[in-house]
Amino acid sequence: MAEEKEKKKGFFSRLVAGLSKTRDNIVSGIDNIFSGFSKIDDEFYEELEETLIMGDLGVHTTEKIIEDLKEKVKEQKIKEPAACKQLLIDSIKEQMDVGENAYDFENQRSVVLVIGVNGVGKTTSIGKLAGQLKAQKKKVLLAAADTFRAAAIEQLTEWSNRAGVDIIAQKEGSDPAAVVYDAVQAAKARNTDVLICDTAGRLHNKKNLMEELKKIDRIIEKEYSGAYRENLVVLDGTTGQNAMSQAKQFMEVSNVTGIILTKLDGTAKGGIAIAIQSELGIPVKYIGVGEHMEDLQKFNADDFVNALFQTEETEEGKKDVSL
Numbered sequence: 001m002a003e004e005k006e007k008k009k010g011f012f013s014r015l016v017a018g019l020s021k022t023r024d025n026i027v028s029g030i031d032n033i034f035s036g037f038s039k040i041d042d043e044f045y046e047e048l049e050e051t052l053i054m055g056d057l058g059v060h061t062t063e064k065i066i067e068d069l070k071e072k073v074k075e076q077k078i079k080e081p082a083a084c085k086q087l088l089i090d091s092i093k094e095q096m097d098v099g100e101n102a103y104d105f106e107n108q109r110s111v112v113l114v115i116g117v118n119g120v121g122k123t124t125s126i127g128k129l130a131g132q133l134k135a136q137k138k139k140v141l142l143a144a145a146d147t148f149r150a151a152a153i154e155q156l157t158e159w160s161n162r163a164g165v166d167i168i169a170q171k172e173g174s175d176p177a178a179v180v181y182d183a184v185q186a187a188k189a190r191n192t193d194v195l196i197c198d199t200a201g202r203l204h205n206k207k208n209l210m211e212e213l214k215k216i217d218r219i220i221e222k223e224y225s226g227a228y229r230e231n232l233v234v235l236d237g238t239t240g241q242n243a244m245s246q247a248k249q250f251m252e253v254s255n256v257t258g259i260i261l262t263k264l265d266g267t268a269k270g271g272i273a274i275a276i277q278s279e280l281g282i283p284v285k286y287i288g289v290g291e292h293m294e295d296l297q298k299f300n301a302d303d304f305v306n307a308l309f310q311t312e313e314t315e316e317g318k319k320d321v322s323l
Contacts, residue, residue, distance in 0.1 A: 011289075011297050014265075015307040018289035022270030023308055026055030030088070037081045040073060044081060048088075056240045056271035061278040065091045089309055095278035096301035102258065102285050103298065105230040106133065110194050111184075111220050114260075115213075115250055116234030117201040121262035121288060123152055125234050126196055127159025128296035129260075129286070133194050134165055141190065143183030143197040144169035145176040145216065156198050163293075166190070176200060177215040184223045195227070203249050210253040232285065234260045235276070240269035247280055258285035260296070265289040273304060 029051035037044045045066055052062040068091040069084065078084050105112060112129075116122035123146075130140045142160050146152040150172040160167035168183040180197055187195040199216065202209050220227065233250045235243040243261070250256055259277075261284050264270050273284050284299045 011294065012303055012307060014289050014295065015287075015297075015303060016310060018265030019270050019304075019308050021266060021268040022055070022264075023310070025268040026051065026057075026271055027309055029054070034081050034085055040079065040081055040084065045070065052271070056269045056275060058241065058244065058272075058275040058279060061095060061275045064095060064278060068094065089305055092274060093301050093305050095274055096284070096304070097277075098283040098285060098299055098301065102283055105194065105228050106136070106138070108228045109192075109226065110228035110230060111187075111224060112194060112196045112230040112232060113199055113213075113216065113254070114196060114232050114234060115199050115201050115254060115256075116260075117203055117246065118149065120201075120234045120236040122146075122201065122234040123155040123159060123198060124291075125260045125262060125286070125288065125296055126156065126198055127163055128288075128293050130159065130165045130196055131163035131293045132296070134163055138193040139191065140165040141183060141187050141192045141195045142167040143180055143195060145179045145183075146198045146200045147172060147174045147176050147179060148200050148202070152198060152200075176212055177219055180216045181219050181223065184220060188224065195224075201250075203246065206249065206253060213254050229255075230257050231255055232258045232260050234262060235272075237261045237264040237272060237287075238267040238269060240267075240272050241275075243272055244276055244279065247276055247282070251280065251282070256282055258283055260284075260286040260288070261299075262288035262296075265295075270308065273299075 033047045033051060049062050049066050052065060053059055069088055072087045073084050114122060114126050130142060133140045142156055142165060144153045144156045144167060153169050153172060157167055157169060168179060168186050170179050176199065183195055183197065231254050233247055233256050235246055237243065247259060259282055261273050264287055273287065277284050286296055287299050288296045
């Protein structure tokens with residue numbers, strides 16, 4: 001238990017460090033607004049709105065946060081801008097609920113399809129996820145169904161070795177659905193807990209991608225109908241609003257159940273994590289803030305926003321807000 005607490009603390013401090021550019025981008029602006037205004041008026045809200053939009057939270061999400069804030073300020077009859085800091089933090093957290101069943105796939109026989117364009121950290125995320133599931137004593141199998149890129153197969157094989165899990169792969173250019181078929185048979189024969197499939201993410205050729213994913217879907221439905229399904233899209237946090245439009249396009253070709261948001265360390269666009277969840281209604285389930293196996297973590301809205309605002313929660317549950 002102490003070790004688990006230490007790990008969580010370690011990740012939280014890496015999250016605080018990783019979100020430093022985003023913090024500079026959003027929080028310093030908010031801080032100036034709170035200290036620069038003596039009363040809560042339209043101009044105060046406009047400045048706040050502009051700062052959040054510039055921080056990659058997007059127009060839609062920002063409007064929701066500001067509306068919520070206005071309501072709470074009115075209800076609680078707050079007059080001082082500084083007194084609504086915590087309300088703003090709470091409003092942001094409310095946009096980001098992962099939901100109780102977000103990680104159900106871990107505890108039952110499941111197939112996880114991982115989708116994402118080249119360069120977003122898809123293969124690395126699969127490797128890290130496999131390693132973490134293996135550490136939970138799960139039997140994990142990888143399927144190298146991104147067969148259009150030789151490097152993808154090699155990379156995934158390397159990660160399977162590093163994580164100590166089996167992999168099903170064929171040569172470059174093989175039919176991805178055939179790889180998934182083989183992997184499903186192997187998963188059944190080996191009594192695998194979680195089968196993770198790497199898939200090609202050629203968004204510029206959406207029709208082909210859609211057909212390919214449909215074919216893979218049909219095979220899993222037919223051959224492994226009892227398996228729990230999880231479809232995760234990997235997005236690069238450094239691309240901000242572009243990541244949002246990618247997510248929307250993938251939603252057109254697949255039933256997306258969650259997002260893995262990578263490369264949040266060293267980007268000023270970390271606000272996109274809030275925007276994606278609020279705008280698309282799809283939870284960010286994992287975030288990546290570094291290269292190590294443990295740098296991919298389950299997303300926790302409280303931790304994320306606390307790290308962003310450098311709000312430490314004390315043992316007694318009190319909060320020290322230091323914007």
